[in-house]
Amino acid sequence: MNFRGIEKTDKWGYIFTVFYNGEKFHSFDEMAGKVTVKGEFRKVMNELGFTWAKGIQQGGRTDAKVSAERNLLYVSSNFTGDLSEIIFKFNEKMKESIFIRKVQKTFPNLSFPEYVEKREYIYRYPKKRVKRSIEDIEKTLLEISGTYDVSKFTDKKGLELKEHERTVKVTYEKGVLKFIGNSFMPKQVRNMGGYILTGEVETFPGKFLTLENVYLKEELMNKMILSCDNLKISGVEKIEKTIDDEITILYVKKEKKGEVIGKNASNIKSLRKELGNIVIREI
The missing domain is CATH 3.30.70.580 (Pseudouridine synthase I, catalytic domain, N-terminal subdomain)
Incomplete structure (x- = not known):
């Protein structure tokens, strides 16, 4: 960026x-x-x-x-x-x-x-339908957690993708499966859920699955743009900054743009020395 x-x-x-x-x-x-x-x-x-x-x-x-x-x-x-x-x-x-x-x-x-760091899915399969023991489930969790080719847990559409290797960590607590991974193939979570809870690769129903959260990389999180109310500049209507303070956005009316920039860009040069990278947007 x-x-x-x-x-x-x-x-x-x-x-x-x-x-x-x-x-x-x-x-x-x-x-x-x-x-x-x-x-x-x-x-x-x-x-x-x-x-x-x-x-x-x-x-x-x-x-x-x-x-x-x-x-x-x-x-x-x-x-x-x-x-x-x-x-x-x-x-x-x-x-x-x-x-x-x-x-x-x-x-x-x-x-x-x-810019997505990882994704977290939750699978809440009804406990009364689970036939395997906790010991067998925990053994399978160790087997399928890690970085490897997950092709056996996807469908025809997934097999057509160029990259089949994925990193995933799966846990099971209080009857709930939690999947955290960098990326998932089509039906991967539902098929893994079936494998963990039945011992066979089986596509479990989607209605029990929830995408719980998506985590973004720090690179993008630092580039979220927020209003900057504690900074005032003559001729500028509104000011925003990126979270990392690397970029300042100045919103100016068209007729004020020349004033903000200054003769021979003198004003904007001074502002850049103080604030760093500046973007001017007309409003």
Whole structure:
């Protein structure tokens, strides 16, 4: 991520942390004629005035009927209004199926999955259906935790992927399976769940699976953009900074831009000595 990338565009990246009930949807990805997680998110957000040009990227792609406590949806948009009101209206309308927990502003036009550190899934299979002993389950947990080719736990679609090696750690506490990994293949968690609890590779139902959390790499976390209310600069309407203080964004009216930059860029040079990298956005 280079700050030059935000100098040459009027867009920002937005990361929405969302809850959704997988049983309310046909699937996760957009699909014509079907009610999907991404499709409903796009439709309602667009209706409320928040739009973007390209597709929605995600922290974790979930199988049909799989729910999420905290998945991440990332888009790049030139939206400049009040997102809090849009989120409130979205949640009022969609609270039975999708709920936006929070939104974070960051760099636009990212290849978002590259900035995911790890994903955490929870599988809550009914205890009365579990036939294996705790000893057998714990033995299998040791067997399948680690870094290796997980091809036997995916489907035909997964086998077509170029990379089959994954890192995963699986634990079992109080009847709940927890999977933490850098990346998962299609149906991997559900097939692993079946293998752990039955001893056979079996695709367990999606309705018992939840994407609990998606963890981002520090590189991206440091580039979240926050309002900077304790800094005032003449001619500047609003100021924002990245969390790591590496970049300062100055929002100015068109007629004030020359004043902020100064003759022969004298003002902006002085500000850069004080603040470091500066991006100016017209409002």
